[in-house]
Amino acid sequence: MKLEQATIKDIARELNLSASTVSRALKNYPGISSETKRKVKAMAEKLNYRPNAIALSLRHSRSFTIGVIIPEVVHFFFSTVISGIEEEAFSRGYNVILTQTNEKLIREKSSIDTMLSNQIDGVLISYSKETTEFGHFSSLLEKGFPIVFFDRVPEIPKAITVTVDDFGGAYSATKHLLNQGFSRIVHLAGPPNLKISQERLRGYQAALRDHGIEPDPAWVVPCFLGTDQEAQQVTTKLLHSLPQRPDGIFSHNDMTAVGAMMACKAAGLRVPQDVGIVGFSNWQFCSMVDPTLSSVYQPGFEMGVKSTALLLDWIEKKFKPEEADKSVILDTELIVRKSSVR
Amino acid sequence: MKLEQATIKDIARELNLSASTVSRALKNYPGISSETKRKVKAMAEKLNYRPNAIALSLRHSRSFTIGVIIPEVVHFFFSTVISGIEEEAFSRGYNVILTQTNEKLIREKSSIDTMLSNQIDGVLISYSKETTEFGHFSSLLEKGFPIVFFDRVPEIPKAITVTVDDFGGAYSATKHLLNQGFSRIVHLAGPPNLKISQERLRGYQAALRDHGIEPDPAWVVPCFLGTDQEAQQVTTKLLHSLPQRPDGIFSHNDMTAVGAMMACKAAGLRVPQDVGIVGFSNWQFCSMVDPTLSSVYQPGFEMGVKSTALLLDWIEKKFKPEEADKSVILDTELIVRKSSVR
DNA sequence: TTGTACGCGTTATCAC
DNA sequence: GTGATAACGCGTACAA
Numbered sequence: 001m002k003l004e005q006a007t008i009k010d011i012a013r014e015l016n017l018s019a020s021t022v023s024r025a026l027k028n029y030p031g032i033s034s035e036t037k038r039k040v041k042a043m044a045e046k047l048n049y050r051p052n053a054i055a056l057s058l059r060h061s062r063s064f065t066i067g068v069i070i071p072e073v074v075h076f077f078f079s080t081v082i083s084g085i086e087e088e089a090f091s092r093g094y095n096v097i098l099t100q101t102n103e104k105l106i107r108e109k110s111s112i113d114t115m116l117s118n119q120i121d122g123v124l125i126s127y128s129k130e131t132t133e134f135g136h137f138s139s140l141l142e143k144g145f146p147i148v149f150f151d152r153v154p155e156i157p158k159a160i161t162v163t164v165d166d167f168g169g170a171y172s173a174t175k176h177l178l179n180q181g182f183s184r185i186v187h188l189a190g191p192p193n194l195k196i197s198q199e200r201l202r203g204y205q206a207a208l209r210d211h212g213i214e215p216d217p218a219w220v221v222p223c224f225l226g227t228d229q230e231a232q233q234v235t236t237k238l239l240h241s242l243p244q245r246p247d248g249i250f251s252h253n254d255m256t257a258v259g260a261m262m263a264c265k266a267a268g269l270r271v272p273q274d275v276g277i278v279g280f281s282n283w284q285f286c287s288m289v290d291p292t293l294s295s296v297y298q299p300g301f302e303m304g305v306k307s308t309a310l311l312l313d314w315i316e317k318k319f320k321p322e323e324a325d326k327s328v329i330l331d332t333e334l335i336v337r338k339s340s341v342r
Numbered sequence: 343m344k345l346e347q348a349t350i351k352d353i354a355r356e357l358n359l360s361a362s363t364v365s366r367a368l369k370n371y372p373g374i375s376s377e378t379k380r381k382v383k384a385m386a387e388k389l390n391y392r393p394n395a396i397a398l399s400l401r402h403s404r405s406f407t408i409g410v411i412i413p414e415v416v417h418f419f420f421s422t423v424i425s426g427i428e429e430e431a432f433s434r435g436y437n438v439i440l441t442q443t444n445e446k447l448i449r450e451k452s453s454i455d456t457m458l459s460n461q462i463d464g465v466l467i468s469y470s471k472e473t474t475e476f477g478h479f480s481s482l483l484e485k486g487f488p489i490v491f492f493d494r495v496p497e498i499p500k501a502i503t504v505t506v507d508d509f510g511g512a513y514s515a516t517k518h519l520l521n522q523g524f525s526r527i528v529h530l531a532g533p534p535n536l537k538i539s540q541e542r543l544r545g546y547q548a549a550l551r552d553h554g555i556e557p558d559p560a561w562v563v564p565c566f567l568g569t570d571q572e573a574q575q576v577t578t579k580l581l582h583s584l585p586q587r588p589d590g591i592f593s594h595n596d597m598t599a600v601g602a603m604m605a606c607k608a609a610g611l612r613v614p615q616d617v618g619i620v621g622f623s624n625w626q627f628c629s630m631v632d633p634t635l636s637s638v639y640q641p642g643f644e645m646g647v648k649s650t651a652l653l654l655d656w657i658e659k660k661f662k663p664e665e666a667d668k669s670v671i672l673d674t675e676l677i678v679r680k681s682s683v684r
Numbered sequence: 685t686t687g688t689a690c691g692c693g694t695t696a697t698c699a700c
Numbered sequence: 701g702t703g704a705t706a707a708c709g710c711g712t713a714c715a716a
Contacts, residue, residue: 007693018703023695031701053459055693057396058708074421082415098440114437117395228630258630285627288570288600349709360687365711373685397709400692
């Protein structure tokens with residue numbers, strides 16, 4: 001059974017009017033008798049009329065729909081971004097169609113394809129870990145198609161981006177550990193093709209240097225999967241392999257920070273007395289683990305709102321992307337909890 | 343700048359053919375010379391032709407899009423369900439448009455409205471905590487519009503539902519606590535208008551009775567928000583207000599279970615030696631808290647796949663909802679960790 | 685083997 | 701104050 005939606009024609013037939021009159025009456029056009037308007041609206045109500053957005057899209061070559069492409073919904077951070085996106089989009093009369101790539105480049109490309117088929121007006125993208133070249137983005141950008149990148153942003157010309165201050169967040173996290181008297185600080189690093197990983201690494205290094213410590217590459221260990229299991233293994237190995245046992249860990253995300261914490265506890269080390277730990281993102285569970293985990297808060301909701309606002313402004317031609325650099329960097333905030341204070 | 347998509351007409355013009363010939367050639371209709379097909383396809387490639395899904399929707403009165411309405415994406419459980427939904431939908435050629443209600447009834451209703459305007463072919467719903475009457479669902483169902491409910495399902499006629507065995511999960515969780523020697527077990531209960539809450543409560547009560555314990559209403563405490571803070575407060579109060587101190591906690595979700603755990607630790611009680619705790623859902627962080635949290639696993643991904651399969655089968659008329667009860671109950675599994683084993 | 689005409693729902697434009 | 705027509709992109713019954 002398909003839902004038989006009443007159309008303008010149905011209303012017109014019932015009232016012996018033309019479709020155009022009905023259309024005008026519904027939209028309160030001048031030059032329609034108020035009597036007619038009344039009758040039309042009553043009938044629309046009675047037939048439970050709902051404008052057909054598909055027909056409107058076809059007519060206007062505008063779908064009032066934006067696409068969102070993210071790696072995974074299960075990430076707490078992305079969940080909060082989504083909330084921000086929906087908030088802004090709905091309040092401005094746009095729909096949102098969402099796909100996750102599961103970190104696969106193929107999915108990323110096919111998502112864009114189907115979205116274009118569906119005549120989306122623009123797209124918000126945070127790309128996958130597999131993505132290393134950006135041809136599928138830049139070809140669209142060159143045609144003037146509105147794209148705003150958030151969080152995981154490519155370094156290509158004309159790209160409009162919304163990020164957080166990853167460098168600053170990493171810097172203050174590391175500085176905080178140093179201030180607490182931790183000096184042999186390792187960094188569990190994210191995938192190097194993501195700019196956020198690079199920035200967090202740079203922030204870590206800068207803080208060390210400013211504290212008179214020359215960063216040692218051996219103290220930067222890859223945790224590219226970003227899972228707690230991986231971090232647990234890596235950290236366990238780390239505690240034995242380095243010439244000096246690390247006494248601080250700055251991790252590129254919270255899952256890995258918790259993994260590191262578990263590894264430390266399993267090795268008989270006390271957190272924070274023996275090892276100080278700081279994560280990145282401030283996920284829900286930071287306040288639930290024991291000891292509670294210090295972390296760098298990223299304003300996910302705000303990022304969603306801001307990216308969407310930029311995209312819709314672009315779509316609605318409230319600015320031209322070439323006119324000015326509209327890219328945005330949002331502030332982070334270090335949330336100090338027990339895992340890093342001794 | 344709008345993206346100037348090439349249309350069938352463009353291809354036709356370039357090749358001095360009619361639009362219909364191009365259309366047929368692209369779809370490999372018989373009775374088109376292979377030479378023409380070749381030329382058309384080459385030109386389609388060259389112009390980067392993409393069929394306009396909007397036009398197709400209008401023509402077929404089918405959008406090949408399904409709607410998904412959930413309370414919140416930030417819930418780990420719902421995130422996994424979404425993954426399952428996307429998986430099944432995409433593999434069968436459908437798009438997904440997602441909205442979250444933020445537990446608001448108004449948002450739920452308006453979401454349905456905009457989705458209907460967008461001519462979705464069917465909808466998957468897990469309703470909000472505010473929803474207590476189901477007129478906005480049943481009126482659609484009566485018109486034969488395909489709706490499949492998952493997880494939070496209403497008890498209305500004709501509703502097709504996919505749930506997990508909440509009763510069974512709660513029963514085995516409680517039984518497990520009893521078997522471990524905990525006997526004064528409280529239940530942190532969810533909102534009573536949700537059937538899942540009722541079932542989890544019933545499972546808890548049944549397990550107690552089967553163990554010769556008559557359930558005491560005073561031992562069932564509301565935790566309707568479902569947050570860890572709320573649970574922490576409630577539990578702290580609980581530890582002092584009851585005539586006998588509880589030695590076991592079965593909570594209706596994991597956040598509240600962790601809140602309870604924190605309250606117990608803060609009160610100087612050891613988990614699991616003094617108090618055994620079991621949660622529900624098996625969120626990511628269960629293995630990250632200390633002690634690790636026992637919980638009832640719900641197959642979220644599978645739930646997404648199954649609900650979507652049912653919905654699409656209905657849409658594609660592979661079954662008529664009135665013919666048979668197609669509702670599905672998925673098995674849960676108790677994951678025993680440290681918080682409940684002494 | 686290919687072309688013509690029409691309709692899906694809506695609205696801008698021109699006509700009366 | 702209201703009606704007829706055309707157009708958005710596509711597919712198909714019918715005609716040639």
